[in-house]
Amino acid sequence: xxxxxxxxxxxxxxxxxxxxxxxxxxxxxxxxxxxxxxxxxxxxxxxxxxxxxxxxxxxxxxxxxxxxxxxxxxxxxxxxxxxxxxxxxxxxxxxxxxxxxxxxxxxxxxxxxxxxxxxxxxxxxxxxxxxxxxxxxxxxxxxxxxxxxxxxxxxxxxxxxxxxxxxxxxxxxxxxxxxxxxxxxxxxxxxxxxxxxxxxxxxxxxxxxxxxxxxxx
Ligand code: ADP
Numbered sequence: 364x365x366x367x368x369x370x371x372x373x374x375x376x377x378x379x380x381x382x383x384x385x386x387x388x389x390x391x392x393x394x395x396x397x398x399x400x401x402x403x404x405x406x407x408x409x410x411x412x413x414x415x416x417x418x419x420x421x422x423x424x425x426x427x428x429x430x431x432x433x434x435x436x437x438x439x440x441x442x443x444x445x446x447x448x449x450x451x452x453x454x455x456x457x458x459x460x461x462x463x464x465x466x467x468x469x470x471x472x473x474x475x476x477x478x479x480x481x482x483x484x485x486x487x488x489x490x491x492x493x494x495x496x497x498x499x500x501x502x503x504x505x506x507x508x509x510x511x512x513x514x515x516x517x518x519x520x521x522x523x524x525x526x527x528x529x530x531x532x533x534x535x536x537x538x539x540x541x542x543x544x545x546x547x548x549x550x551x552x553x554x555x556x557x558x559x560x561x562x563x564x565x566x567x568x569x570x571x572x573x574x575x576x577x578x579x580x
Pocket of ligand 1: 475476489490491492493494514515519520521522540541542543544545
């Protein structure tokens, strides 16, 4: 099992933080003096505290305390993450494909959601695992059944754009009770949307792991 580290402030960093909170604005020189250290020794700690958002620095004034708690800073950080940073490659099938082919694609590509496109590469539908399972329950021939008759179709598809916030997509996945959203862009000439990516519950797990491993939290 891999242990996820949560980075905590060192004793010295905590001391600096308290010092600045009680005495700020205060110069780097004054902080160094109070700790009996050189400015150079202190520089990495001040950089960490500033980059993490605990302290702010103003030229010719010095360091001051931002007053933000660790969880406020975490929230700010999460609210800046965009879809683009976490989208993965979409797997698409043609809307004339058979349900049988779609099932094969789902296994071969190892994804839980397929996006369906027409001959102009415009998004027309979504196929989930359960959509394909449901179709397989009947007595119909899967080889001759087109995916277009079982997919969730436009305009009922929930989509997102690459610049959307990942936290908004996470909310949508929960409220709509779905596993994935296609990342789309508007097709320039003509109507419709081209699928350029995929955001899934796995993407959200990656966000969580990356946040937990961030040394600057
Ligand atoms: P599963 O059916 O495997 O649990 P989902 O929860 O993602 O997977 O899908 C539930 C239903 O919602 C399916 O019928 C599927 O077609 C539909 N669906 C999945 N993703 C979307 C989406 N982005 N927009 C609209 N409908 C979707």
